[in-house]
Amino acid sequence: MLRAALRGVIANKVRLVLTALAIVIGVAFVAASFIFTDTINARFETLITDISAGVDVYVRPIPPETGNDLVEFGSIPDEILAQVQAVPGVRVAEGAVAGYAQFVGADGDPVGGLGPPTLGFSWQTADELRAMTIAPDNGRAPTGPGEVVSDVATAERAEFGLGDTVTILTLGPPEQFEVVGLANFGSEDNLAGATTAAFELEEARRLFDLEGSYIEISVAAQEGVDAETLATDIDAATGGEFDVKTTEAANADQLSEIGEALGFLNTALLAFAAVAVFVGAFIIANTFRIIVAQRTRELALLRAIGATGGQVTRLVVIEALVVAVIASSIGVLAGIALALLLAALMNAIGFNLPEGPLTIAPRTVIIAMTVGVVVTVVAALLPARKAAKIPPVAAMHEELARTGRKPLRRRAAAGAVVSAGGVGLLLFGLFGSVANPLLLVGIGALVTFLGISILAPLAARPVASTLGWPLPLLFNTTGLLAKENTARQPRRTASTASALMIGVALVVFVAIFAASIKSTIKESIFDNFRADLNASSTNFQIGISPTFAEELAALDEFDTVSSLVFDTASLEEGGTDIIVVDPLLAEEVVNLDPSPGAFAALASADGVVVSSAELEDNGWVVGDTIVMGFPKEPETQMEILGSFGNDDFGQYILNRDFYNTVYDNPFDSLVLATVAPGVDISEARVAADTIAEPYANVQIQNKDELVADLEAQIDTLLQLIFALLFLAIIIAILGITNTLALSIIERTREIGLLRAVGMTRRQTRRMVRWEGVIIALFGAVMGTGIGLFLGWAVVLALADEGLGSFTIPWGQIAVLVVASGVAGVVASIYPAWTASRMNVLDAIAYE
Amino acid sequence: MLEDTAVNGAAARMRNGVKIYGEGTATVRALDGISAEFASGRFTAIMGPSGSGKSTLLHTLAGLDNLTEGTVHIGDTELGSLKDRELTILRREKVGFIFQAYNLIPTLNAEENITLPLSIAGNEPDEAWFNEVVTAVGLEDRLDHRPAELSGGEQQRVAAARALVTRPDIVFADEPSGNLDSKAEAELLAFMRRAVDEFSQTIVMVTHDPIAASYADRIVFLDDGDTVDEMVDPTVDSILEKMKHLGE
Incomplete structure (x- = not known):
């Protein structure tokens, strides 16, 4: 039987190559998605382990439950460092600060910032604690104001070198710094594509508005001291106020964050793999159906000389299996190539992946092969069963093999049931309240496709x-x-x-x-938007420096300048989007449709304005008090001061002054400006652009733009x-x-x-x-x-x-x-x- | 040399036709220097044992296959020099075909099958002639039926009507009655006979059936790729007699 099957494969090779191609593409996507994510994880693990090699324990602020954690680092007061240093077993401990630092190129454009972050930190003096290292010929550490060390890759990209003066944008207006050193991260010349700037500690504290505090203390243990024990001791010494973790645990957290960030990519690749495999299944089923039809005589002859129906079925299934194994193997190889291509693509758009080998886990090969083989065999099963029904007499008279077709009514019924089931699942996923609607919608769509394809012959x-x-x-x-x-x-x-x-x-x-x-x-x-001009940031992580709005407001060309912040806060049932406004000016620049007096109340009292929809959903009325969580105030009693109708941006509105007390984010998300009466918009635009110029990440647009x-x-x-x-x-x-x-x-x-x-x-x-x-x-x-x-x-x-x-x-x-x-x-x-x-x-x- | 063209001239003729299939030791000389002419307005049958080359002769005469050596003329046109497109157009304009089986396109109805060569060429059928042919084959009531809805005899009569509808110079028939019962066979052959007598059609038919051959004006006997004998105004008995002696 096997020999007959192999002969069949060889005889139909052109056809089967086309079929195999469908399997190859599907399997390649499955394999690539696993290889790619495994590889990224492994490379980051190497990088992170490498740059944290000398550190045993990290002390960090307990992360806020909500909010943009790239901005809201939280902080550790200065005196805590002394407490940590005093813990027995600590050999060396040093604090560090970090924040946003955007290099501005010679052409005035920001360097990076469209993908990977633009990071700034303080230069740690203890070599074993510091992630960055400076090679012998690459300058020295920053020792005072006006000095910066950049990573080698950023210097190359922005074309500056040792001794050059560069412009860097932090919280305030842009400032000039002298490049005194060029650093590497372990064996890499950059940190996963991020631009990095390191400053002397006090300079960094000034730039990041973190005077008198740290955002991280890194600790190296004395010889023979266990990191776990040391972490426990430090935690006790600092009163449990901070997040104290061994390097191993801290790195694991960081890796899982990277994993989450890349998770969407894995999901997307697997979704495309599912589409490719699903489409491929149709082609496979079709090919085998036709191959069986073409070989009616041959198969009938096998029946006539004594093969059972089951043997004929097996013959076809074995053929499918042979094709599946060959095609899936090629698919895995193609997947490796695809993963390399993806890595090259990531590098091309600026997310520099650390160097390293591809990670091809046995699990990847097993899953990819299984998908290819199972889908092919299952798709070939129906034609194979049909082959078993060929009567032996068809060997003599082929016409006799054309058995009566299943009545169309049955097909219509089956197709209608499957389609209805698919549409039902889909709609339930969309409109029902379920835990994982996307999965349900995806499965519903697949089942709908299947149902429609059953109906399609009609x-x-x-x-x-x-x-x-x-x-x-x-x-x-x-x-x-x-x-x-x-x-x-x-x-x-x-x-x-x-x-x-x-x-x-x-x-x-x-x-x-x-x-x-x-x-x-x-x-x-x-x-x-009621404003004529709108300023936004081209940097995904960080908003607009607050000084920009002040400078803009000082211009005569503008009547009202007001900024908005979009952020998140926590409620009892989870996170929500919040809008932060200046209540007295918001109505001039943005249409949020507040209830009468709502913004006036917000201006004079700490509280919240809630969207009408949200009020209705929760059965609240104006005057009720609700509990909201903010980074600095996990449980705050908030009085509902009014309602608003336009909830396109979020459901809750806070006063900017109040926001500044409970969040650590000085940045504006949007700055909106109305042009003063009698001033031409294009003139005002020129004035605004002049102000924006030094803030390399600010772009001014009108509504159309x-x-x-x-x-x-x-x-x-x-x-x-x-x-x-x-x-x-x-x-x-x-x-x-x-x-x-x-x-x-x-x-x-x-x-x-x-x-x-x-x-x-x-x-x-x-x-x-x-x-x-x-x-x-x-x-x-x-x-x-x-x-x-x-x-x-x-x-x-x-x-x-x-x-x-x-x-x-x-x-x-x-x-x-x-x-x-x-x-x-x-x-x-x-x-x-x-x-x-x-x-x-x-x-x-x-x- | 077999001559039958004194009165009407030749509709088709082959000179020194040689057809070799295969290569090396496996070569088969299907036609071995054969010369034959087929007179216009006559019904000629080609007979011979299996492997005598009668089908090859028909295929090469009709331009479906080319000769290894020698020449074929349809009317005044020499086929060997024609390109595929020219040959195709010659077939569609000057030649009609009736095959043993697979004679009709299953997706077209009887009328569309009959007019197929015309519509492929983008021509309109001659209404009067179409009606005359359809009436002659007795298919007036069956024109909107598809082949699957017609009997075997009806299908072959549709094929015969298709072969005549272009008023070809010559019709080639390859065992046209091979799959038919005797009544249907008689109807088909009677029609072919009438096509020659009433419409002055030229027909060349390959057959191994003496009854079918007896409808012809003349029979050419083939063996080993060449003509071995011929007979004019045959009857079933005289054919059977001749075949007995040919075998000896």
Whole structure:
């Protein structure tokens, strides 16, 4: 049996290569996602272990439960260092501060900041405690005001060297520093792509507004002292007020934070892997179905000479297994290549990964191989079972093998049930309150695809006829034949088109989602902002230095200048977005739709203004007192002073003065300005740009520019997703090629006859080509339908989150449908060529 | 040399036709320097034992296959010099085909199958001629049926009508009645006979069936890739008699 199976594989090699490609792509994505995340973790582990090698215990502030932890470091008072140093077993202990330091290049543009953070810290004097090291020829440590040490990579990127003067932006206005040293982190010349600036301790404290305190104390133990014991002793000595951890534990925390940050990437890769594998399964099932049909005689002969139905099934399954193992192995190798590519891509966009080998865990190979093999075998199972039903008599009369088809009613019922189940899961995930809605929505979508593909054969004949109706008019008999050919085997047409359907549906969905976000943003910006100009930060981590708003307000060109901060706070049931405003000026620049007197009350008393929706949901009324948690005040009684209607930015509004007492964030998220009466906006713009110039991370925009900027960000993400979904579409094209090629072989006699009675090669190619186009368009039409539904459901479900405007990007959808038609043409190039080269005599050479 | 063209001229002729299949030791000389002419307006049958080269002769005459050596003419056109596209167009304009099986396109109905060579060429059928042919084969009521809905005899009559609808110079038939029962066979052959008598059609038919061959005006006997004998105005009995002696 095995030998017969191997022969079968070899005999069908071209076809199986196409099938295998679908498996390879799916498995490669699975493997790459694991290899990539494992590798990043391993490399960071090496880096972090390396740079913390001399430290045994870290003392840090207990992390705030909420808020932007990159900003709110919390702090350790100066005197704690002496307490730590006094603990027996401590050999050396030194405090450090850290904050935001943005290098400004010679051209006035910020260096980095669009991805990895822009870090600044104090230079620790004890060599064993310090992460940075300066190589012998690379200068010296910073010893006083006006001196900075940068990492080697940043110096290269921003083209400055030892002795040069650089501009660095911290809390206040930009300042000039002399570069006195260039440092490495362990064996790396940078810290994972971040720009780093180290200053002498007192200078750093001034720059980061941390006079008299530290944000970290690092400790090295005396010889023979256990780190665990020392940590316990230090914790006791400092009264349990701080987060005292051994280096091992601290590093583990840091690694898990990095892991979380990269988790989205792993999820995204696995989601694409799921799409590729799912689409691939359709192609695999289709190929084996056709292979079985083609070998009806051979399989019937096996039955006639005594093979059982089970043996025939096994024969086909073994073939599938052989293909699966080979393809999955190649897939794992391709996954390694893909992981390398991803790492190169990360480096290219500025996230410098530490150097090191790829981590290929046994678990990765096992999972990837299992996915490839199981999916292939399961997909081949149905055709294999069908093979067992071929009666032995078919060896003599092939026509007899065409067993009665299952009644369409049963198919319709099964398809309807599965589709309804899928849609149900999807809607429940979207609108029900469940723990993991994304997973449920994903599974619901997959089940819906499955259900629709079961139903698709019912639609194939009418839809293919409708799509093909102009063909006979345009191309006469050639067109008529192409149209009829797609309708004659609805099952095959439908399952081939189903693969494309999935790719198209996902692209349409993503396009709708993005278009809806865009139009929501646009509406929201024009509804919400009353200001003429808006200043925001180009640095993801850090907002706008507070001195910027002060300088802007001092200009005569502007009437009102007011800033907003967006942050998070904790409530009993979890975190929430908060908006921080200057209550007296907010109404001038932003439309939050407050209840009468709400902002006046907020200006004169510490309290909170809550959105009407949130009040209603919780059954609160104005005047109630609720408990909110802030970084410096974990449990604060807050009186509800009023309500507001426009909750696009958040549900809770705080007064800026109050915010400054409970958060450690001096930065503004947005600075909004209205132009003074009689002043031309463009003139005011020039004045604002002049102020903004030294603040390298501040950009001034009017509403139109703001909209365009946000849309461009969405488009970038969109292109990335489209690029990945493109793979699913390539797999689908392979499927169309496969199906057409097989149909051509089956129709050898028919095509020969057409050639005999006068069809030219060109006409033959045209016939096959249009068949491919109809199949592709059928998939595109089904996919567009499902994509529209998915988009509509998800946008509706997210209406609460502020996604108000369901927008269908008809232009993009039209392009997609046309592109699918073109894909059909591409997919049919090879089959059309085969058909046109077919020997006419084969048509009439009968046995 | 077999001559039958004194009155009508030749619709097709082969000179010194040689066809070799395969290479090296496995070569087969399917046609071995054969020369034959097929007169216009006549019904010629080609007979011979299996492997005598009768199908190869038909295929090469019809431009479906090319000769290794020698020439083939359809009317005044020499086929050997034609490119694939020119050959295709010649087939569609000047030649009609009736095969043993797989004669029709399953997705087209009877009428579309009949007019297939015309519509492939982008031509409109001649209404009067189409009606005449369809009436002659007795398919007036079956035109909107698909092949699967027609009997074997009806299918072959559709094929015959298709072969005639372009008014070809010559019709080639390869065992056209091979899959039919005797009644359907008689109907088909009677129609082919009438096509020659009433419409002055030229038909060349390969068959191994003496009854089918007896409808022809003339029979050419083949063996080992060359003509060995011929017979004019045959009957079933005279054919059987001749075949007995050929075997000796």
